[in-house]
Amino acid sequence: MTRSVRALAAIAALALSLGASAQEEIRIGVIYPLTGAAASTGIELKNAAQLAADLINGTDKSLGLSLAGAGGLPGLKGAKIKLIFADHQGNPQVGATEAERLIAEHKVAALQGAYFSTVTTTASQVAERNGVPFLNADSSSPALTQRGFKWFFRTTPHDELFVQNAFEFLRDLQKKKGIAQPRRIAIFAENTEFGTGAAKLQERYAKENGYEIVEKVLYPPKGTQLTSEVQKLKASRPDIVMQSSYLGDAILSMKTYKDLGFLPTALLANDAGFNDSEFLKTMGKDGNFVISREVWALDLGVKKPVIAKANALLQARHGVNFNGNSARAFTGVFALADAINRAGSTKPEAIQKALQATNIPGADLIMPWGGIQFDATGQNTKGAGIIVQVQDGKYATVWPFDLASRDVIWPMPSWDKR
């Protein structure tokens, strides 16, 4: 008898302590590709997200973002944010299963993820079905915010804006730099959600702007070689290649370009693999002169000091610079924290409401954006893109011209003259 009473008491104590600890931390599930071909990108995203959470939980206010150094969320009596990471391996099914597990097992207040547009699609479906807010900081497929979801919020601009930017950039080049108008565009993209979506938009905008699409090659990712793809591009003799690739394919395609002696006037990349720190490390000087759309660049720190400061923190901890991907993951955690803080609760409905009312000014971000404010589809309407070019092994902002730190180099110098 006494033993069972004691056991009951122990269970009750345990339950109480669990309840108490649940009050002190806000669990956010974060799903990224931590293994698989994109693992190195995934780890960067994870590190950036964790840095954001630690800054909010810590007391160092020197960064100057409003929640950084708050010592936890003031709206929830200083409750700390705990990120629970899950690995989707670049696989949409695994992404959905992990979202399910984070919700059921860890009772997360919200989810963030998942970099790959395909995985974001499935993981956010799970969140939608369970009524849990899903914040997407880094997937650019336009379709994601055209699904009529109520629980889906995206801080990054999507590919439609990026593609518009690319054509504005080309127009500006002709107008202000007197570069002869290129006519022939070849589209080269991986054939999952991200690449096919971007390719469709590029095709549409190219036609509207009077360009000719001379070739469109969609390739399956995770192949061993891209020889036939590159030969097809070469045969079409394009002025500009517009390319959407993840890291492994970005590296493989560049090596194949060089081996087969293929060189367009310009390579306009669609972020992703081309903007991964590993890309530059692996390619060395062969990575130079690639032009890419971006949402972030280190040299913006000259005009926006908070960027340089945040970068110094990441450097101190992991020895790497921020890039467009990791800066967005970092920003995603801040956007979620801001909403949960204003909600003053970890109830999904309260967080959803707070997200809908989000209005973060641009000065409070490490992005060159006007701010964060979601429209009815959950899309941030104040995002903006920039265009960078790899020069001397670094990404330099080259457009818009008023933010540019370097002049664009056009056309690309040939492989043997570098």
Added chain:
Amino acid sequence: MTVELLLQTLLSGILFGLVYALVAIGLTLIFGVMDIVNFAHGEFLMFGMYAAFWAFALWGLDPIVTLPLTTLLLFAVGVAVYRLVIRRITDAPMLSQIFATFGLMIFFRGLAQYLWKPDFRSVDHTIVAGKVAFAGLQFGLPQVVAAGGAVLTTAAVWAFLRFTRLGAALEATAADKEAAALMGIDAQKMFALAWGIGAACAGVAGALLATYYPIFPEVGSTFILVAFVLVALGGFGSVVGAFWAGILVGIVEVMGGFLWDPAYKMVLVLSLYLIVVWFRPQGLMGKA
């Protein structure tokens, strides 16, 4: 212009196919001798690449220079894997064998990611850097060297099986384990040898690939599917079959992707596989 492009594409396909073949002959050898499918074979390739990479990164040694060492190292890895794991499952049900090598695959990948991080690495300058250009065609020298190395290695393995007593003993064990044992051949030794040589072939492939291919923990997975196709296509256990199948698949993949749609290049490869297996279940060179 078009003829050049076609010729270039065809030859690129053959060059790549030869490397496929080199990965596959190790796999087919192990399968032929032991009837065990080694799912971790791609990871042997990955270890070979990393061995070449680290020798380069730490001591500045070229992958081509360290190739003999990489080969020996992988031979040792193959024998160790046999002695520690495979020996215990030689007579186990097929499902256990599949789980064992599949488990090894996941373990090795995880280990590589833990030890060496998931980063993409590459050997940024090698003695085989450069280009081979003739008649308007051009190829990376590393690719040409890798293909040449693949041909030599395949020939060496073939000659070993064909002309040496040890090779004959290996073939005998593959043909009939019991009968070979009655003739005084130590099956355990032969099995260990098959694993050693099989892994060493992957090691050679890894060292050669390291001169031009990015190196990362999952790199084996991209090659292994094709290697399985080659083993079945060439005939289970047939080294020569895997070699010709490699060239064939290389051509079909690259030419098919170029002439048709790259999105379907693997459809062509796998259709070829299905057709061959349908009409000739023993593969192109396998014995019925």
